[in-house]
Each structure stands twice: as structure tokens, then as C-alpha cells.
Amino acid sequence: MALPPPRRTRERGFALLAALGITLALTVTVAMTVRAVSREANVQGDLRRQKEAFFAAEAGLAEGREAMRLLLADSETYNPVLAQLGSPVTEPGLGSSTQPWYEVLPSGSSDGWNAYPLTPESMTPAELSSARGEAYADYPRQANVRYRVFVHDDGDDADFTTDSNRQVWLVAVGEVVGGSGRPTRSVVQALITNDNELQLTGPGCVNRGCGPNNTFNNTLDRQAPPTQTVRFF
Template sequence: MTHRDLARTRANGGFTLLVALGVVLVVTMAVMLSYRVVGREADTQADARRQKEAFFAAEAGLAEGREAIRMRTSITDETYIATLNTIRLAGAEVVELGLAGANPPWYELLPASAGDPWNYLRLTPGDMPAHEKQSAGGVAYEDYPVQNNVRYRVFVRDDVDSDPVSDSNGLIWVAAVGEVLNRDGRPTRSVVQALIANQTGAVAYGPGCSVAGCGPDNTHNNPLDSRAADVTQVNTLPNNTPP
């Protein structure tokens, strides 16, 4: 082989090596980009799931808080003065940073403990019945996920009426905060609230013509009806039964 042929062979080998390195670089970049896209999509789906869990936890806390207010308030009370006073005397005013000194003040409606005011929606093997820890054939599951990171807090405060610390119009706010803890960053939170009033009498709602003066069975058999139905002409459905 001549000196010229040897130099040409070395040049071709060097060009092939550069092409191979370029292909490896492009493939590596494509794999890394795909990995980032997949990871971002997984993070988005996980965040959406945590947002729903936090919202459902807040809704559960709000329902529990409204029931707690109902049980603490007499059916004859037209305001929440006695209820708020009982909560205030129990030392439930929130003094944490961001809520302390509010006017009207915030009160912890469902305090959990002195060290941790959060209420947890835990689901552990000890809370599960035996049939949920085994298959339909009776084979026990070796492992399954548990829920320890969902929690909520419920607050109550008077609405902005004439007196910031004593209810005068029979309306108060109940607010619930749902939170899902995340090991990789800040927790995901959701806040819901409702303006509630104490109903002193029974209220019944029903479909049909009851709102127009009809009776509870959707007929005009109602002693409070001011005008009975006109039955001078009654139309019936035709009988389509074959002979």
C-alpha cells in the first residue's frame, strides 16, 4: 500500500468515526428529550391528582364543619352568638402567622391536637377490613399503597356585620383547607368555604306542582290551595291495547 492510499484510508476511518459519534449524540439527545417530556407529563398528572385529592379533602372537612356547627347550635337560635362564644371560650382562636389578629377573628372548628392541628384522612392496613387485604380467592396481598399524606383543617368566623366578634345577622363563614403532602416540594392545597345560616323551621322541597299550591302528592288535594283544579273536562289517554 502506498503512502497516499494509507492516508486516504485513515481519512475515511476518521470521517466514519465522526459520523458514528454524531449519530450517538443525536440519539442521546432524543432519548434525554423524551425522558424530560415523559417526566413532565407524569408530574402534570400527579399534580392534577393531588389537586383533586386536596379538593375532596376540603369538601369533606367543610361537610364535617357544617355538621359540627349544626350540632352546637340550638334549632331555636336565630344567630350564632352562643355558638361563637362557646368556641371562643374554648381557646380556639387561631394565632398562627397570617391569620392572627384578623377582624373578625378565625377560630379552629375541628382542632386535632395541640402539636398538630391537622385532621388526617389516613388509610392504613389497620383501618381496612380483612376482605380488602386479600384477593377474591382468599390470597392475602403482600403489599399495597397506603394513604398518609391527605389532611384538612376547618375554620369558622363571623361574616362582616355590625359586630366583628358577635353575630348579629345569623350568618357565619365556614372554611376548609385540604392539603396533600408531597415529598418532592411544597404541598398542594385547596380551599372551600360556605356562608351558612341557622334554619329555625323545617323546609321541604319537591318536584312537580307543589310550588304552585299543589299537595305533597302533586295533586290539588291541599287545604291551602286557593283554587282547585278545573275538572269539567277530563282527557284520558287512548287505549291502544290490540283486540
């Protein structure tokens, strides 16, 4: 018959098991904490990239509106502008042969994107410091931020290749390329209207409320003349 181990040996074995259990519990807790912090950091990074992509799209939309205004000149429709923009884009998802999309701001690069970097070298000291005048130790250059701008007909009729109502859709896409290669994109669009419509105006009478035909027979009438007969002696 074997004798049981001494009491001291049994206590040491129990202490070793307890230490291993505590170590395992701490390891699991630390791993879960690191995972939660990493997940939160990823969420915050996605939110920041979404904002950057949105601001890039907004900037592209503003630049695209100005480019369309300059190309429009005195034209009464957007057809001459669409002709100046050249051939429609042929990339998947960007229009079709019957509903063409056009690149408003060609970049000349192979991927078609316009870079949206910041250049601290050309910025003023006020832009490189806080409101209290403290210079920033570092400045983000936004080297991974870019945008594209497209225009297409608003579909006022069955023909999407020509503009007949002086309105087109301007679409801007902002993108931020992350370290993993997965891009974050934001799309904004605006319906822009051509106001270069021929109008007839005349001096004097218009200031008193009459219409472009220099008569008060219009919806802008504010002081129509009396209709009673007036006799002169």
C-alpha cells in the same frame, strides 16, 4: 512535501466522526424524551394531588358542618358556638383581631392539621377489592393527606366578632404534602345558615292555608273567606 494519509485511514476517520455524531444525537434525543416523560409525570402527579386535596377539603367541610350543627343546639345565633370554639386563630392569613377566625375541628397536634389516612386493617373485603372481586395488591394509605376547618362571621355588619343574621362562613382547607415538601392545597367554603328561628304554628287552620296567627290575612292565603254581609234568620 508530506504525503497525504492513505485512503483507508481517511475513511476510518470519517466513520469515527459519523459514529460520534450519531451517538451525540441519540444521547440528546434520549435526554429530551426522559425530560418530557418526567415533566408529564410531574403534571399527572400534581393533578392527582389536587384531587386528593379537594376531596380532603370536601370531607373536612362536611365534618365541620356536622360539628357546627351539634354545637349550635337550640341557639338562634352562632354567637354561643363561636364562644365554645375558644380563642381565635392567630396564624398569618387566617383573619385578624377585628375579623377573627375560629378552628372548628381542633386536632391537638402542634401544626393544627387533622390527618386523613385510610386504614385498610379496619376496611371490609369489598373495599379492598375491585368490582370483580379481585383483591388489590396494595392500597394507598393517604398518610400525607390532611385538612383543617375554620369558621368566621359573614360580615353582615361592621362588627365581625358577633353574628346577628344567623349566617357564618365555613372554610375547609385540604392539603397533600409531596415528596419534595411542597404542599398542594385546595380550599372550599360554604355559607351556612342557622334555622333555629322561633315560629308560631297552630293546628287545623294552617293546613287550609292560613298563616301562623291563625288568620287568612297573610301572603300564604289560598282560600280567603268572602267579604259580603251574611244575615241569619
